[in-house]
Amino acid sequence: MEADFQVGIVGAGFAGLVAALRLKKSGRDSFVIFERASEVGGTWRDNIYPGCACDIASPLYSFADEQNPEWSQLYSEQPEILDYLKGVVSRNKLYPHIRFQSDVVEARFLEEEGCWLVRDRQGNNTTVRMLLLGMGPLNRPYIPAFPGLEEFKGNYFHSSAWDTSYDVGGKKVAVIGTGASAIQIIPTIAPEVAHLTVLQRTPAWVAPRYDRKFSRFSRWLLKKAPFLQRLQREVIYRANELIGLGFIGHKIINRLFAYLSLRKLRKEVKDPALREKLTPNYIIGCKRILRSDNYYPTFNRQNVKLVTDRIERFTPEGILTADGTEHQLDAVVFGTGFIAADIDFYTKILGRNGRNLVAEWKEKGAEAFLGTTVSGFPNLALILGPNTGLGHNSVVLMMEVQMNYIMQYIHYLEKNGKGLYLDVKEQEQLAYNERLLEKFKGTVWASGCRSWYVNKEGKNTTLYPRLVTAFKRQMRKFDPAAYHLVQPRVNVPDKNPVKA
Ligand code: NAP
Secondary structure: OEEEEEEEEEEOOOHHHHHHHHHOOOOOOOOOOOOOOOOOOOOHHOOOOOEEOOOOOOOOOOOOOOOOOOEEEEEEEHHHHHHHHHHHHHHHHHHHEEOEEEEEEEEEEEEOOOEEEEHHHHHHOEEEEEEEEOOOOOOOOOOOOOOOOHHHOEEEEHHHHOOOOOOOOOOEEEOOOOOOOHHHHHHHOOOOOEEEEEOOOOOOOOOOOOOEEEHHHHHHHHHHHHHHHHHHHHHHHHHHHHHHHHHHHHHHHHHHHHHHHHHHHHHOOOOOHHHHHHHOOOOOOOOOOEEOOOOHHHOOOOOOOEOOOOOOEOOOOEEEOOOOOEOOOOOEOOOOEEEOOOOOOOOOOOOOOHHHHHHHHHHHHOOOOOOOEEOOOOOEOOOOOOOEEOOOOOOHHHHHHHHHHHHHHHHHHHHHHHOOEEEOOOHHHHHHHHHHHHHHHHHHHHHHHOOOOEOOOOEOOEOOOOOOOHHHHHHOOOHHEEEEOOOOOOOOOOOOOOOO
């Protein structure tokens, strides 16, 4: 059997595209992207709720070598981000590499041949020498099992599956949750709906966003002087890293950040009782900080009500809260987030000796070496794998750092002969994760709060507990000594020889 492609990539969201772009720019052409939808964009294709925008500034939430001087504002909205992604894919001729509506159900490592057999729901079997998973951690919507939900006569949907056929205008609407998605939805729909009930379980830390439009002149300038783009990126990067310093234990920075957020709350919400309800009761950064310039002022509106009583149940007419109030509703938006820390894939990943990646992770919690490779699963790399997420900076940076490492891995495979594969040593993976655990000590995430960062057993499987700068340093050099180099029993002739 021959390997059909040198590299297979699952997912055409930011992560998959980081990989494809890097391969393409290095002159490699033997790769395929499996994408279950019919367009690129991942989360930026699926999330179309009102007000959907990125809370990381666009000059940084973009590919390092595909800078865009045309961003219309600092924090771009979803349609602009999706257009940017499509533009990058077109310009770099990545579309021909993408197999749309290819829903990968199983990837099995063939030990004899030293390659992965990828099977999609549509019945296609494809072999690839190296498999990269770019499925993203935030695509399994979480809808809590509230009693009575099935009796509710109104409409309801999750923020990530916005029902565009339903007009919320003039309706009595509730939003459950006050996370990153909800705080964008709430101010956007408030002026349109008849009444908005915001059901808050935990008040969030909301930092100022200082969003602004880029003038025609500044866009022209950025285009004419690319070094200004690089400078702009660098300034945003450094400022975010500074905030991150606070999260990893520099208390003064964290106190200052908390002070700025509370001052914002005081300035923007006039009613002291309301302000009290909106005041967070945990250390800033423990849950993902939110950035908004229009969230707090929304609560000064007459048609918006903040409810902090626990949701008891749904009724046919609305929601009953623990204080005995029945909130009459036409529609409910679940801004209740995603199942992220108990990492699961729709795809079954079977490694050496039939080991099942998700089953193992379910048992002991998700773990990888450098958040990228997993022992027993050779020639497999995860982009945004366990403990590579961030609460303070752009995750695109993390993906790119990982891809630098993966490119060295691929280069090593190419140099060392066809068919060979690399399997990270178990003790290296264990030692890395022990060090990682140590690094959580003294950080805001060790202060104890409920968030999607942490799995059911209380283990943080999502965040990198240091700065991006540290991750860059750690990932700079691929060290083959951390891997077993295995010669498969059958030599696989490659259909598409690699570039030397
Ligand atoms: P989230 O941050 O996990 O927020 C979920 C919200 O739902 C929280 O307020 C949570 O309350 C509440 N909730 C969950 N279960 C509940 C229950 N049973 N009863 C009442 N309330 C409940 O989810 P998200 O807003 O969808 O954001 C998830 C992540 O997506 C973000 O952290 C971010 O990484 C990403 N995101 C990014 C952007 C961006 O601009 N870049 C935008 C949107 C989302 P508790 O706090 O009490 O748990």
